[in-house]
Amino acid sequence: MEDVTIRENIKAVEKTIAVTCREVGRDVQEVTLIAVSKTKPVEMLQEAYAYGCRDFGENKVQELIEKFEEMPKDIRWHMIGHLQRNKVKYIVDKVYLIHSVDSLRLAEEISKEAVKKDVCVKILVEVNVANEETKFGTTCDEVKQLVYDIAKLPNIRVKGLMTIAPFVENAEENRPIFSKLRKIAVDIMKENIDNIDMEILSMGMTGDYTVAISEGATCVRVGTGIFGLRQYMS
Ligand SMILES: *Cc1c(COP(=O)(O)O)cnc(C)c1O
Numbered sequence: 325m326e327d328v329t330i331r332e333n334i335k336a337v338e339k340t341i342a343v344t345c346r347e348v349g350r351d352v353q354e355v356t357l358i359a360v361s362k363t364k365p366v367e368m369l370q371e372a373y374a375y376g377c378r379d380f381g382e383n384k385v386q387e388l389i390e391k392f393e394e395m396p397k398d399i400r401w402h403m404i405g406h407l408q409r410n411k412v413k414y415i416v417d418k419v420y421l422i423h424s425v426d427s428l429r430l431a432e433e434i435s436k437e438a439v440k441k442d443v444c445v446k447i448l449v450e451v452n453v454a455n456e457e458t459k460f461g462t463t464c465d466e467v468k469q470l471v472y473d474i475a476k477l478p479n480i481r482v483k484g485l486m487t488i489a490p491f492v493e494n495a496e497e498n499r500p501i502f503s504k505l506r507k508i509a510v511d512i513m514k515e516n517i518d519n520i521d522m523e524i525l526s527m528g529m530t531g532d533y534t535v536a537i538s539e540g541a542t543c544v545r546v547g548t549g550i551f552g553l554r555q556y557m558s
Pocket residue numbers: 360362383404405488529530531545546547548549
């Protein structure tokens with residue numbers, strides 16, 4: 325029963341993405357759906373994989389590594405949660421993209437471990453656009469300088485920006501947040517910094533991804549909308 329639901333859910337989300345793209349005149353190919361599978365068992369990820377999902381998002385290093393070992397190797401793993409420097413070494417050669425880089429110290433650690441393992445790690449800079457105290461991310465004022473600093477490091481590539489918008493009843497309330505992130509990206513692009521591009525805008529979750537797409541999201545991170553509500557035990 326569960327499996328059918330996951331497939332139906334993904335289908336519905338894909339359809340909504342397609343409809344939204346059509347409405348706002350975007351090519352649906354520009355938007356990647358990331359299935360956020362945190363806290364969910366591997367069996368559920370396998371259902372999503374069987375349907376065709378190849379992009380999965382996790383927010384804990386340990387969990388990502390376990391699932392990486394168990395799941396097929398053609399999956400693109402997205403690290404979307406806060407990353408501690410001492411855990412960077414476990415994932416640099418496993419992740420496709422780290423969405424949550426918010427300090428030079430973290431970027432330096434990623435660069436150092438990437439050099440050791442002879443890989444190049446793609447990252448996004450996380451911006452706390454709404455300035456929420458409870459959230460990680462650099463500020464709108466500091467992001468450009470941070471991008472300049474990261475650009476000088478070896479084996480790490482900034483591919484764009486990420487934000488987590490506040491939880492709101494009406495997704496439209498988050499439109500200014502998404503539009504601000506996009507403006508910052510455009511602004512940074514104009515600087516033509518070596519090793520930097522702004523092709524990825526990771527924004528939008530289950531509650532607000534259609535608004536994010538209409539404001540230019542190229543990655544939407546959908547958990548609940550695919551796998552159902554999460555139960556946290558501890
Ligand atoms: C959990 C999580 C999501 C998915 O949230 P849903 O509301 O379940 O879609 C997206 N992005 C990040 C960074 C998350 O931690």
